[in-house]
Amino acid sequence: MELRQIQYFIEVAKREHVTEAAVSLHVAQSAVSRQIVNLEAELGVDLFIREGRNVKLTPIGQTFLEHMEEAMKVIDNARREVQEYLDPERGVIRIGFPSSLAAYTLPTVISEFREQHPYVKFELKQNSYTELINAVVKGDLDMALVGPLPRHEKKVKSHILFTESIVALLPASHPLAGQRSITLNQLRDDSFILFPQGYVLRQIVETACKQLGFQPKVSFEGDDIDAIKGLVSAGLGVTLIPEITLIDNLPRSTVRLHVIEPQVTRTVGVIIPSERPLLPAENLFFEFIRDFFKVLDRYQD
Known part of the structure; x- marks a missing residue:
């Protein structure tokens, strides 16, 4: 099983169309079809039901997809960890936030952080309270600003900011x-x-x-x-x-x-996953945001 096969499989499963997947991947349709056929032959099962030009996952295909998406997250995190180990100042931080913190709180903190760490990049995602917590738990986000902080979610750690x-x-x-x-x-x-x-x-x-x-x-x-x-x-x-x-x-x-x-x-604070350590760039921002609000709180007092 090759990494390329998994990437092709996930893209086809997401789009339910081989041609559209090939366009997105910037490869020939025949290459995508061939890799899917090879993958099914290696596994000994049909992953897709063919419906004309469209495809749909079989039940075992859906199960396989869930495992492969988790595997790709592990691979992506490993790649990011190596890159950030070499240079945490050029890492990428995926952070979520609700609309109530979008206009002032998060932009202010990121602006101050970028003064000290100008090459760190951010991927920002606005969503509802529950979806933000779920995204941190699943690994789709590295951390999230939320308010109030969750009390009974064991898979995240909460740190109050103000x-x-x-x-x-x-x-x-x-x-x-x-x-x-x-x-x-x-x-x-x-x-x-x-x-x-x-x-x-x-x-x-x-x-x-x-x-x-x-x-x-x-x-x-x-x-x-x-x-x-x-x-x-x-x-x-x-x-x-x-x-x-x-x-x-x-x-x-x-x-x-x-x-x-x-x-x-x-309460407003930041949540991080409890079941995996933060990568170097993520930890830089996490420590910065905690210190930022400690200093702000002292000035307000």
Whole structure:
């Protein structure tokens, strides 16, 4: 079994089309077909069902694909480890983040890091809270910034960077807009604009409301922080969002108010895999981001 055969097999399985796989691989279709046939002959099983020009994995083909994808991750990590051992200053860091940390937190940290390590490259992936944790567990990401930090996920290690307030964002025309702070109970009868069910920020808001004995009336949902802010700006409801998302970007026709009862907060931190060590470039960034927020916290105190 050759590495080239595995690469061809994975590409065909992903695209379910030999010609499209060949184009993506920049090789002749006949070369791809021949390697697939050789691989099946060596294994003694059919990996694909042929359906005209399309192909589909057999059940054993699907099982084989899962193992080969894991094997390729191991090979890629080994290659990266060798390269970064030779020169960690030219490594690649794959990092994930949610939309609530996209506008300020992550760009600020990466910018500061690149001042000291200009040749380290980043592959950035924005995703939901659960998907980010799963990607770190599976090895698709090296680390992720998340908030709040997971408590019961054994396959990741969590390191807190800071704790931030969840604040209310109201239309400027709202009756409470002139106040400096509010209690959450004062928004009991308002229409809320929140993330969809399953998003961790939705859970934080609903938990806070539940403490006061009510369920927020959700008029609109958005899976992006900027979309939610835009809906509030249009006067379509109120929301509770992390304060850091408003540092440089308070939407027009809105006001930000602190919630004093109950105080709603979230921890923000970085998660890394617990079952494999960080590569040299990854460790450089991991240590940097922890030190960065320690220094920032001292200045804020």
